[in-house]
Amino acid sequence: MTVQHEVPTEGAAEALEVWIDQDLCTGDGICAQYAPEVFELDIDGLAYVKSGEDELLQDPGATTPVPLPLLSDIVDSAKECPGDCIHVRRVSDKVEVYGPDAE
Numbered sequence: 001m002t003v004q005h006e007v008p009t010e011g012a013a014e015a016l017e018v019w020i021d022q023d024l025c026t027g028d029g030i031c032a033q034y035a036p037e038v039f040e041l042d043i044d045g046l047a048y049v050k051s052g053e054d055e056l057l058q059d060p061g062a063t064t065p066v067p068l069p070l071l072s073d074i075v076d077s078a079k080e081c082p083g084d085c086i087h088v089r090r091v092s093d094k095v096e097v098y099g100p101d102a103e
């Protein structure tokens with residue numbers, strides 16, 4: 001009998017999206033320094049993601065697609081985020097791949 005192994009797809013250009021848990025955001029702005037194309041502080045002092053059209057998405061927990069050229073900047077933001085509140089997940093199954101809930 002053949003055992004089927006899951007082939008790791010790391011490195012494949014899988015569609016990812018990012019969202020911020022504003023309840024935990026400290027408003028320090030590190031994310032907006034790393035990836036200003038995707039993160040911005042609103043007048044309430046908290047960070048929000050932006051749409052591909054550069055529009056600030058002010059709904060708490062809104063998601064936006066991760067542009068591949070910005071992936072490493074966004075991952076660095078998630079790693080450095082003092083609030084541990086930047087979440088990057090796969091679009092297909094909503095599994096977190098970078099951030100506080102990633103395995």
Ligand code: SF4
Nearest residue numbers: 025026029031081083
């Ligand atoms: S790095 Fe994290 S805590 Fe800091 S502003 Fe961005 S989302 Fe908020």
